[in-house]
Amino acid sequence: GPKVLQIPSHQIIDMGQMVTLNCDPVSNHLYFYWYKQILGQQMEFLVNFYNGKVMEKSKLFKDQFSVERPDGSYFTLKIQPTALEDSAVYFCASSLEQGRNSDYTFGSGTRLLVI
Amino acid sequence: QQKVQQSPESLIVPEGAMTSLNCTFSDSASQYFAWYRQHSGKAPKALMSIFSNGEKEEGRFTIHLNKASLHFSLHIRDSQPSDSALYLCAVRGAYKVIFGKGTHLHVLP
Numbered sequence: 472g473p474k475v476l477q478i479p480s481h482q483i484i485d486m487g488q489m490v491t492l493n494c495d496p497v498s499n500h501l502y503f504y505w506y507k508q509i510l511g512q513q514m515e516f517l518v519n520f521y522n523g524k525v526m527e528k529s530k531l532f533k534d535q536f537s538v539e540r541p542d543g544s545y546f547t548l549k550i551q552p553t554a555l556e557d558s559a560v561y562f563c564a565s566s567l568e569q570g571r572n573s574d575y576t577f578g579s580g581t582r583l584l585v586i
Numbered sequence: 587q588q589k590v591q592q593s594p595e596s597l598i599v600p601e602g603a604m605t606s607l608n609c610t611f612s613d614s615a616s617q618y619f620a621w622y623r624q625h626s627g628k629a630p631k632a633l634m635s636i637f638s639n640g641e642k643e644e645g646r647f648t649i650h651l652n653k654a655s656l657h658f659s660l661h662i663r664d665s666q667p668s669d670s671a672l673y674l675c676a677v678r679g680a681y682k683v684i685f686g687k688g689t690h691l692h693v694l695p
Contacts, residue, residue, distance in 0.1 A: 475629070504682070513687040514630070514674065527681040562630070573618045573678060574632035 473497040477563050477578035478545075484585055489551035492581045494563030496546055503546045504564040504575065505538065507531060514562065520546065553585045588613045590677050592686035600694050605662040607689050609675030612656065618678035619651050621660045622685070623671045630674055630685075634660070665693045 476495040484490045496503055505517040519526040520538050535554070540546040546565075550557055560582050564575040589612040599605050607621070620635035634649045636642050636658070641650045646665075651658040662669055670693050675686040 506685075514685045516682045516684060519681045529682075569678070569681070573683075574620065574635055575622075575630075575676075575683060577622075577629040577631070579627070579629045 473576060475563055475565055475576050475578035477561075477581050479581060480579065481582045482584070484553055484583070486555055486585050487552045489549065490553055490583065492548040492550075492561050492563070492583070493545040494547065494565075494578060496563070496565035497567075497576050500565035500567050500576070502526075502566045502569060503538075503540065504566075505548050506562040506564065508560045508562065508580075509558075510560075517548075517561075553583075555585050558583060558585045588616070588677060588679055588684045590675060590684045590686045592673075592675055592689050594689060595687070596690040596692070598692045598694060599665050601665060601667060603665050603693075605665045605669070605691060605693075607660045607662075607673050607675070607691070608657065609659065609677075609686055610657050611677045611684075613677070613679050614653065614656060616653075616677045616679050618676075618683070619649070619658045620676040620678075620683075621647075621649060622674040622676055624674060624688070625671045633673075665691075667693045667695045669693050 478493040503520040506514045508514040518528045537549045560580040562580045563578045593608045621633045622630040624630040646663045648661040672688045676683045
């Protein structure tokens with residue numbers, strides 16, 4: 472079936488540096504999401520993006536985080552500057568709508584390690 | 587703030603058994619209730635979803651929703667070793683889906 476592609480699959484970065492996580496969503500999907508999962512813990516909502524705008528963000532979506540999808544290219548999550556507690560798996564997801572076709576299609580995640 | 591909780595945390599069943607997974611939620615205005623399955627190192631994948639009270643069956647899988655009890659469940663008939671995975675329940679309010687922590691299911695051959 473349709474897939475969400477996340478690039479890179481793994482990233483190691485020095486604390487304080489900037490990192491950009493890339494997501495190529497399902498081509499006809501309109502809603503985009505980022506989730507954060509620390510090993511062994513719940514997958515937690517970060518942000519929901521639609522029509523070029525953030526619809527909702529959680530308290531985990533700190534000021535150092537930003538998202539964009541310029542001109543239908545990758546949907547990106549940028550962290551600047553990174554902190555040790557940002558180490559986690561970041562999952563991107565997309566959905567066609569928010570009604571009856573609300574099922575999310577997830578990517579396989581980007582494993583981010585901040586050292 | 588929506589709270590979504592799953593039970594049990596882990597479950598071991600023999601091949602051929604009926605498996606039942608549970609999920610409770612706190613927001614009675616929630617609109618979308620779903621189960622996702624995640625194999626180790628892979629993307630979570632939607633299994634089944636339901637929007638109104640009652641049951642829905644697809645093959646060996648049945649989802650049951652009781653909004654009044656703030657509870658829904660997933661039942662797997664004739665469980666197979668290939669069903670072994672992390673099962674996540676998911677509930678959506680306005681804009682976002684909140685996931686439970688998951689139930690680790692192991693089906694022994």
